[in-house]
Amino acid sequence: MSDQRATLADWAKPNPVTDNRSGLIGKAVDRYDGPAKVTGTAAYAFEVETPSPALYGILVTSRIAKGRITAVDTASAEAAPGVRLVWTHLNIPETFADPEGKVGFAKTHFPLFRDDRVRFFAEPVGLVVADTFENAVAAAQLVGFTYEVEGPATSMDTALDQGEIPTGDPDLEMGDFEAAFAASPVRVDGIWRTPVINHCQMEPHATVAWWEGDVCVTHTSTQVLKRSQVYVSSTLGIPQDKVRVFARYIGGGFGGKVMNHWDLILAPLAARALSQPVKITFTRHQMFHATVHRPGVTQEVRLGANPDGRLTAISMMTWSHCDSAGVFTEPASRFARNLYAAPVRRMGLRRVRLDLPPPGPLRSPGEAPGMMSLECAMDELAEQLGMDPVELRIRNEPESDPETGKPFSTRQLVRCMREGAQRFGWDRRAPVPGQVRDGRWLVGMGMAAAVRGSAILPAKAGMGVDADGVVTLSQAMTDIGTGSYTILQQIAAETMGVPLEQVSVNIGLSDLPPAPGSGGQFGAVTAGSAALAAGMSLRKALAQLAAEDPDSPLHGGPAEAATFQDGMIAIGNRSERLSALVSRAAPDGVYREAASGPAADQGAWDRRSYGAQFAEVGVDTVTGEVRVRRMLGVYAAGRILNAKTARSQLTGGMIWGVGAALTEGNYPDPRYGSFVSQDLASYLAPTHADIGELEAIMLDEEDPKANPLGAKGVGELGIAGSPAAIVNAVHNACGLRVRDYPVTPDKVLAHWKSNPLPLAARGRGVR
Amino acid sequence: MSTTIEVNGQARTLDLDPRTTLLDALREHLGLKGSKKGCDHGQCGACTVLLNGVRVNACLSLAVACDGDKVTTIEGIGQPGNLHPLQKAFVTEDALQCGYCTPGQICSALGMLEEVRAGWPSQVTDDLGAPIPLSAAEIRERMSGNICRCSAYPQILAAIEDYAGDAA
Ligand code: FES
Ligand code: FES
Secondary structure, eight states: OOOOOOOHHHHHSOOHHHHOTTSOTBOOOOOTTHHHHHTTOSOOGGGSOOSSOOEEEEEEEOSOSSEEEEEEEOHHHHHSTTEEEEEOTTTOOOOOOOTTSOSOSOGGGSSTTOSSEEOSTTOEEEEEEESSHHHHHHHHTTOEEEEEEOOOOOOSGGGGGGOBOOTTOOOEEESOHHHHHHTOSEEEEEEEEEOBEEOOOSSOOEEEEEEETTEEEEEEOOSOHHHHHHHHHHHHTOOGGGEEEEOSOOSOOTTTTSSOOHHHHHHHHHHHHHTSOEEEEOOHHHHTTSSOEEOOEEEEEEEEEOTTSOEEEEEEEEEEEEOSSOOOOOOTTTTHHHHSOOSEEEEEEEEEEOSSOOOOOOSSTTHHHHHHHHHHHHHHHHHHHTOOHHHHHHHTOOSSOTTTOOOBSOOOHHHHHHHHHHHHTGGGOOSSTTOOEETTEEEEEEEEEEEEEOOOOOEEEEEEEOTTOOEEEEEBOOOSSSOHHHHHHHHHHHHHTOOGGGEEEEESBTTSSBOOOSOTTOHHHHHHHHHHHHHHHHHHHHHHHHHHOTTSTTTTSOGGGOEEETTEEEETTEEEEHHHHHHHHOTTOEEEEEEEOOOTTGGGSBOEEEEEEEEEEEEETTTOOEEEEEEEEEEEOBSOSBHHHHHHHHHHHHHHHHHHHHTOOBOEETTTTEESOOSTTTSOOOOGGGOOEEEEEEOOOOOTTTOTTOBOOOTTGGGSSHHHHHHHHHHHHHSOOOOBSSOOHHHHHHHHHHSOOOGGGSSSOOO | OEEEEEETTEEEEEEOOTTOBHHHIIIIISOOTTSOOSOSSSSSOTTEEEETTEEEEGGGSBGGGGTTOEEEOHHHHOBTTBOOHHHHHHHHHTOOSSOSSHHHHHHHHHHHHHHHHTTOOOTTOSOSSSOOOOOHHHHHHHTTTSOOTTOOHHHHHHHHHHHHHHHO
8 A cells, every 4th residue: 555645647647436337336226225224123322232231321311501400319229110221421431531632523422421500501410221111211301410500692683783704714805895885786685593403313323232252342323433443542531443333324414423422431431330241322302402403604795896797705604503512513605706707705603602502513514504694695686687597607607616726527507407407407497586477386496506516535445355256345444324335335346346246345334444424525535535446456466376376367467457357357368257266366355455535736626516496385375484496406426326326316405405595493492502403303304295396407528627536526516506497486486585585484474474476476476 | 921912913011011012012022024114103103003993093002902803004904025015006106215104105005095095085075975086196195104315205106196096
């Protein structure tokens, strides 16, 4: 394995993935883990078999947001049936803060139960472990905490002027914005608000842990195995190689499981104290406070333009909230640095300290909430200019990154918009709102652009082949529903020239070669590039083995000319089965590891995935309800690795956009510092009946400057821009501009009180 | 309390804490972990099983109240290598991502199709007198008790339609 970093020239050379001789790359292959998941045999963390019966742990959470614990009464809980242990800050064994503070975005998590302070509502402050789930739940109710309560700060609006500039994220100032804006003949100037969004992964965070001697074994619901391993080892103060973290199946992540939580520390700690496996799961209610969420974002967007539609000045400032000690800032204005051309530019991020639970990353941090303002502002500008929204965006398409001047690796935003407009029937959109009626519904169309960065991170992978010719890909990678198992299977099969059935994918364990896991839509390209590198290294080893083996028909041939296809290794017209070679010359199998990562000269290029979102909505003239009738996303995201799983990722993201536009949001209760919605009945994630026709189209593209696979991320692209397309469609349907998300019926009805429905919308319709 | 439940065709007798839900009896006492716990409050559908042929949220049923009942879980519907046609359709249509809601979706869909066959109306049924069409709107409405945060809804609809079409 060489430490020499690859260059773009290396990536431009053909490789088995780009050659795609067997056609497995991009193919709509069924999910590798599908059969296990549809039969319920895939074991998620809480369900893993333990070596001896497990005890059940339940977290006890604070009932205040801010203050001090003045007294603790554990006597009745300790005396309750089946209880084995009750811990609070008074008696928990010592744990250690992560010395570098690198493990979590929310530093408040370290160490556990560290003192008598309460920092946010429903912060875990105690643990009860009992012999059964029922006994543990009952005893947890009996732990009594007395508090000295301080009033929590919960309102972002009153704290905007105290916003901090996050370290390492200075404002962008190009030109004199105020002057250029004032001089612009056409202007949009508005404040948009996006609320707290909860991840609501269907599988709550959970961990089961036990000890094998001095080795701590955990199965947990995490997106990043290595981070979890470091978290356990640093918090417990034990060496990293004494911690094994498994996550074979994960019931959804969406960014929330990039971080680990109390379960991952308390389960090993209690298992050690009780010499028995312990399992801990968050309750659904606890998921709303004691994990992380996307913070609420206040967004000021100001656009100045010439009458021809060209932007003269663009400013986007965003404020998001963070807990008292955390470091997370929603990077909501960052994408705007790149998206549209304008000579004068100002962008900035502000972090506002509130006594709310710690925020963290959620599917497409930055782009997802940020595009909900800028892409609506663009729609408002188009309306003022009397210009088609697609045309306005095309007019402001930059030739290179408007901030840095870097060329784009690939950027097919314009093609996405044009193709989308054509397929969607955009020409049927009535430019003036309120013109189209269907029974009691007003109907409208809207669109928005989509962009999301696409990074490759350093990773390793191992690839081996055994005497039966079975290829095994090994990596400390996770599959949170994204399709990692499947694309790794495809890459391994294509690289080694074997059928899919001959590949076994071994991921979900921290012992394996490290990968950064799933998140930021870097997962597939990062893990896949390392898999390709490992495969190339294995091919080399096998070719040498054959060339040097006197019993091989390939003996004496030039190893570098070896090819791999149909389960065979060949040099020229001499060939043999992989299984024959390995079983004879290396009966224990051959295994190689290799690393991959960003190219040394990659930074000279701007690399992102792009798309265009189109939506048609109906607005109920009686109830104010908005329904999405159909949606189309057209995307350019490099080489698609699996047409089936990529499409699911994209449509899944679009549906998150429906939620963000119309139903989802959580709000602080100023009295208690809690969130108002604490369960799935009051937090309105989209359900099946909310979703109409939905289509995701992926354009042909290869991006050899993104990574050796030529692929880019799709996991977060679908949510970028889709809420704005819906809200712009609402405006087109009925004339309403909502800048306060989500667009709920009360806001629609209030608007109609002050702004009577357009003429055509009253009485009999025009359609 | 001694409780006997016929689970996937086999009578199982358990000595249960009366507070145990049917879901926890299956998962924690019988090792049938295919039924998932997403909320424990009847709000997500991940725990859906068939109780005497009818879909229920197992987290809302106390196990001791199911004494003498017949329960079908995902494990009783099909196994790897022996997939039920609906399970197959879920794989083919990619009607899952993380897979955590999936067993509940499948049990729920099977129960739902029986309800339609039996003529139970839904919120979107127009004509209460006529046979109920298995339209996309009916399926979407009737499957809305099963949340899929991965948002595989369009593929779930397609899988159910494939299966129902083949079965018809
Ligand atoms: S676990 Fe039963 S409905 Fe959610
Ligand atoms: S597949 Fe993940 S929640 Fe449905």
